Amino acid sequence: MGAKQSLPKVTAQDKAILDLKLQRDKLRQYQKAIQVVLDREHAIAKAHLATGQKDRAVIALRRKKYQESLLVKTDKQMETLEQLVSTIEFSLVEVSVLHGLKQGNEVLKEIHKEMNLESVEKLLEETHEAREYQREIGDMLANNLTLDEEDAVQDELRQLEAEAVCPLFVFKLRDVLNGCSLAGPGRDRGTTSPITACTDDTTYARDKFVPTPYIPSEFTYILSSI
Amino acid sequence: MALTTLTTHKTPSGFLLPSIHSAPPFFTQQPNPVSQSAVTDHWINLILAYARYRRLFILRVEDAETAGSEWDEILRNERIRHRMPPSHLSTILAAMVQRNVAAYESPKQTRSALVYWRLPEEWADVLHRWAADTGQLNTILTFYDITDPPLESPLSGIPVLLLKKAISILSKSGKAQTISIADGEGVRFFAGGR
Numbered sequence: 001m002g003a004k005q006s007l008p009k010v011t012a013q014d015k016a017i018l019d020l021k022l023q024r025d026k027l028r029q030y031q032k033a034i035q036v037v038l039d040r041e042h043a044i045a046k047a048h049l050a051t052g053q054k055d056r057a058v059i060a061l062r063r064k065k066y067q068e069s070l071l072v073k074t075d076k077q078m079e080t081l082e083q084l085v086s087t088i089e090f091s092l093v094e095v096s097v098l099h100g101l102k103q104g105n106e107v108l109k110e111i112h113k114e115m116n117l118e119s120v121e122k123l124l125e126e127t128h129e130a131r132e133y134q135r136e137i138g139d140m141l142a143n144n145l146t147l148d149e150e151d152a153v154q155d156e157l158r159q160l161e162a163e164a165v166c167p168l169f170v171f172k173l174r175d176v177l178n179g180c181s182l183a184g185p186g187r188d189r190g191t192t193s194p195i196t197a198c199t200d201d202t203t204y205a206r207d208k209f210v211p212t213p214y215i216p217s218e219f220t221y222i223l224s225s226i
Numbered sequence: 227m228a229l230t231t232l233t234t235h236k237t238p239s240g241f242l243l244p245s246i247h248s249a250p251p252f253f254t255q256q257p258n259p260v261s262q263s264a265v266t267d268h269w270i271n272l273i274l275a276y277a278r279y280r281r282l283f284i285l286r287v288e289d290a291e292t293a294g295s296e297w298d299e300i301l302r303n304e305r306i307r308h309r310m311p312p313s314h315l316s317t318i319l320a321a322m323v324q325r326n327v328a329a330y331e332s333p334k335q336t337r338s339a340l341v342y343w344r345l346p347e348e349w350a351d352v353l354h355r356w357a358a359d360t361g362q363l364n365t366i367l368t369f370y371d372i373t374d375p376p377l378e379s380p381l382s383g384i385p386v387l388l389l390k391k392a393i394s395i396l397s398k399s400g401k402a403q404t405i406s407i408a409d410g411e412g413v414r415f416f417a418g419g420r
Contacts, residue, residue: 007416010405017366018405018412025370025410089365 013092020085027078034071038064237299241279244272247300253308255317269318274327276300278343283385284331286338290315331387340388349388350395352380354402357415366405366412 041064048057232245246252246268256262273285282296289295290312293302301310319339322328328339344352353372356379357363369389372381381389393413396402401418404411 007400007403010403014366014405014414015407018368018407019409021366021368021371021412022407022410025368028370028374 013088017085017088020081020088024078024081024085027074027081031071031074031078034067034074038067038071041067235305239280239299241276241299243300244268247272247303248306250306250308253303253310253314255311255314266318266321270322270325270327272300273318273322273341274343277341281383283340283383283388284338285315285319285328285341287312287316287319288337340385346388346391346395349384349392353389353392354396354415354418356381358417363415363417366414368410368412372413 041060045057045060045064048054048060232248234245235243235248237243252265252268256265276282276297276299277285280296285297286295289297290301290310295301301315303309316336319328319330320336322341323330323339326345327342329342330336331338331340357367360379369386372379372389373384373386375382393402393404396415396418397404399418401416403414403416405414406412
């Protein structure tokens with residue numbers, strides 16, 4: 001049922017093409033008929049020659065010649081007709097190609113409507129802004145400290161580390177400092193850092209430390225920050 | 227009485243006749259219905275095979291009446307001087323029509339029939355395949371285009387009557403459409419949904 005409905009309608013064009021093709025068929029059949037006549041005249045001419053009737057043979061050959069000229073004429077007509085048919089059929093193909101192009105164009109237009117230049121520009125701009133904003137936040141979070149502040153941070157870090165390693169030592173040092181004034185050799189004495197000095201022998205620091213007014217230069221740094 | 231040996235025989239056209247073709251009783255109508263039905267079976271097979279071999283489409287009772295028809299090679303056996311009597315051929319034609327391997331050319335007579343060595347459904351299939359293979363779908367074709375194509379095709383020489391049957395089968399499934407104008411008829415084939 002459905003298949004029948006999908007059949008294309010027979011248009012006037014279709015009928016015209018069919019008409020042309022039927023005419024062409026008629027020409028073909030006519031050519032066939034002429035060919036039969038040609039062969040027959042040829043046979044007649046042969047038969048007349050065999051019986052010695054030369055003039056009759058000539059007449060038959062003349063008729064044959066005439067039929068041949070007809071054949072040539074129909075050939076030409078057929079060519080014209082077939083050209084016409086091909087041209088029409090090719091034009092129909094062109095029409096359908098054009099129709100296809102049109103539909104493709106429509107679809108493209110429809111898509112472009114949803115995606116006009118302004119909205120794309122706006123979208124890109126928004127994306128750019130968002131990225132810019134994100135970068136600013138990042139900058140703010142990471143780079144808002146000056147060099148001096150950074151130095152202070154590092155100092156605090158070192159102190160915390162020292163405290164973590166030898167809290168007792170620092171505590172005792174404080175006691176010492178309470179009882180005596182700072183007096184000792186210059187800061188240039190010794191090369192080890194206060195932290196390593198501490199970690200080198202922590203047991204010593206905790207158990208065997210004897211308070212003494214002498215404070216090695218290594219510790220002055222720590223003391224100053226207490 | 228001469229003793230005839232039953233052998234196969236190759237005809238001038240290259241068709242191999244079965245050995246039964248050289249048995250005289252094969253040609254005469256049998257009074258016994260059982261043997262007649264065996265003879266009929268053999269004849270139908272022979273006719274269909276020969277028709278397919280020579281691409282013959284129409285079998286007439288007349289072919290048995292006069293010599294010189296294209297069916298002579300099977301309707302006559304000069305080696306045993308036997309031929310098919312027209313009445314016997316008429317019986318066999320009736321049997322073929324009854325079994326749907328032939329159809330009377332026009333329903334009002336029983337003297338000539340289309341021989342279905344391909345059923346109309348099979349012809350429809352061949353026809354559609356030919357149109358598709360030669361790129362002639364969606365093109366308007368005249369019947370002459372199909373029956374006498376410039377290049378030999380499986381459909382060359384098909385009778386218009388059989389062609390119309392095949393087209394009407396295709397039309398039912400939406401694969402063909404006939405177009406008629408005052409001057410004649412044409413057909414258009416479609417890829418068709420299955």
